[in-house]
Amino acid sequence: MATRNLPDDPRLEHLRKQAKTLLKGVRAGDREALALADEFHSVDTLAEAQLVIARSYGFASWPRIVRHLELVDRYSRSPHRQAVGGPLDTPEQRADEFLRLATLHYDQDDPARQQAARDLLDRFPEIAQSNIYTRVVAGELDGIDYDQAAVEGGPYQWEPLLYLTYSRLDVPNQVEIARRLLENGADPNAGYLWQGMPSPFTALTGVFGRGEGDQPVHKDRVELARLLLDAGADPNDSQTMYNCGPGCPPPWDDVHLEILLEYGLGRGDGGPWHERMTTAHPTPQQLLEDELVFASSNGLLHRVELVLAQGIDPEGRGTRHPVFCGHRAYELAAVQGHTEIAEVLRARGAAPLDEVHEVFAAAMRGETPDVTKELAARAVARNPFLPIRAAEIGRTEAMEPLQRLGFDLNVMGMSAPLHQAASNGHLDTVRKLVELGADPELRDPSYQGNALGWAEYNRKQAVVDYLRGLPQGTGTR
Known part of the structure; x- marks a missing residue:
């Protein structure tokens, strides 16, 4: 059965409305509603509509998906939504500000925040002794009440181990403090769901860092990772794999992968987070x-x-x-x-390319294959976003063959080819795309940025200068 993914930060009321809408649609003879019912279960009652909605998201029953949403609500946190720069009139306010500044929150993390945390600590040294969370972040080895090793608190309602592994202050004693926390009941699989997303941000995730904002790794990443894994952290850590792979820009190193493989990545039952999130979490x-x-x-x-x-x-x-x-x-x-x-x-046994992928390969080599219109149309239909990938990796020679085959050089996914070429600094590719009619003023759906904006954000000055110098009206608007 084909299934779909739950939206980020899912809500039960939203799913209940979907079930009611489905029931109404089936009774009214709506084609899409009837097709969904045919695929998963006949619908005559609200309970059966709820079953179909659950199954369409990969859950065996309505109670299963309800339980899943309860777990999402239990573990969901939104550290990126907590503002800094508020009042510092009380010790509690200063302690919370320090923790917000010192730790990664995964939304445009700025190294200046960590310097601000250090400055705040220099200004108010007593912050370090405020509570167990400030002590572990500040590297205060003495005076920690390890009876609180597994207690959630602080501005993010995290366990102490999470504050330590997501901290980016250059302080001593982090490994030893983590060892003592684990010896006194801290959970090596501690984690949270970032804004309700199903991939948990665990202590391991914090240690290895990186991600879409290329967040820095923890200075003690190897020692802390081994300490956590020795204590029972499951190596099948989905968010670490994303943050250190497709979720971060190059260059990539293999430190996380080598360590996780050593401890059993790819084997076992997936650990406690896979048990909690079930079908929403990869095996x-x-x-x-x-x-x-x-x-x-x-x-x-x-x-x-x-x-x-x-x-x-x-x-x-x-x-x-x-x-x-x-x-x-x-x-x-x-x-x-x-x-x-x-x-x-x-x-190792991979099957050869089919004729459509042979077309893709030829185009990416800069060749225009001699193919029928029918085959060219099939190639475009199979992957209309190929020009985006070609632009991302700077395959200038592929642009004209792709266009000749019928690919749209203004195709929009999360971005367009010109956005990707600009953001990665591929000036020759940017020039070729503009020459072939790509629209410099086309804006992406998420940030409403044009190619110039993407180049400016990623500090690709040569591309910025070229795009600024284009005559007004260049492109296919």
Whole structure:
């Protein structure tokens, strides 16, 4: 059965409304409602409509999805929504401000915040002794009440171990404090759900850092990671895998992967978070398959070899992350010219390219394949977003062949090809796209930014200068 993903920060009332709407639609003969009922269960009552809604999200029953939402509510936190710069009139206000400034909150984390935390501590040294949360962040080895090792508190309602692993202050004693917390009942799998998203931000996630904002790693990441894993942290950590893979910009290192594999990544039952989140959380095998797809797409040979050494099927597609449009690792490697990786995958049993992927590969090499209109149309229909990926990796030579095949160079996903080329500093690709009619004023749906805005945000000055120099009205508006 095909299923869909729950929205971020899901609410039970929203699902109840969906069930009521479904029931009304079935009774009214609505085609989409009837198709959903045909796929999952006949609908004559509200209870049956609720069952269909639950199954459409991958849950076996309505009580199961209700239980899931209860867990989401229990573990959901939104540290990024807490503002800094408020009143500092009381010791409690100063302590909370210090913790907010010193820790990652995963929404445009700014290194200046950590300096502000240090400045605040210099100004009010007593902050360090305010509570167990400020003590562990400030590296105060003495005076910690370890009876509170598993107590949630502070501005984010985190356990002390989370404040320590998400702190980015350069202070001593972090490893020793973490050891003592774990010896006194701290949960090595402590974590929270960022704004209700199903992938938990665990203590391990905090240690390894990175992510879409390229957050810094913890200065003691190796020692803390091993300490947590030795204490029972499950290595199948989905958010770490995302933050250190498709969720962060290059360059990538393999420290997290080597350590997690050593401790059993890809094996076991997925740990307590997989048990809590069930179908909303990837299995250990899916985590490794996702990693294989990511590494193959980005030319990371060592990562590919690390994953394949675990016996993973080279044909596995993991969670079919939308970034990769459900493609196989071999397809991504071969199409994007990662020849050595493609050879390794084929040697491990990956199936050859089909005729559509042969078209993709030729275009990415800068060739315009001699194909029928029907095959070209099938290629565009299978992956209309290929120009976005080509622009992202600077394949200037691919742009004209793709356009000749019928691909839209203004195609919009989370961004357009020109946004990706601009944000990654691929000036030649930007020039070629504009020459071929890509619209510099096209705005992305999330941030409403044009190509110039993306280049400015990512400090790609050569691209900024070129785009600013374009005549007004350039593009296909």
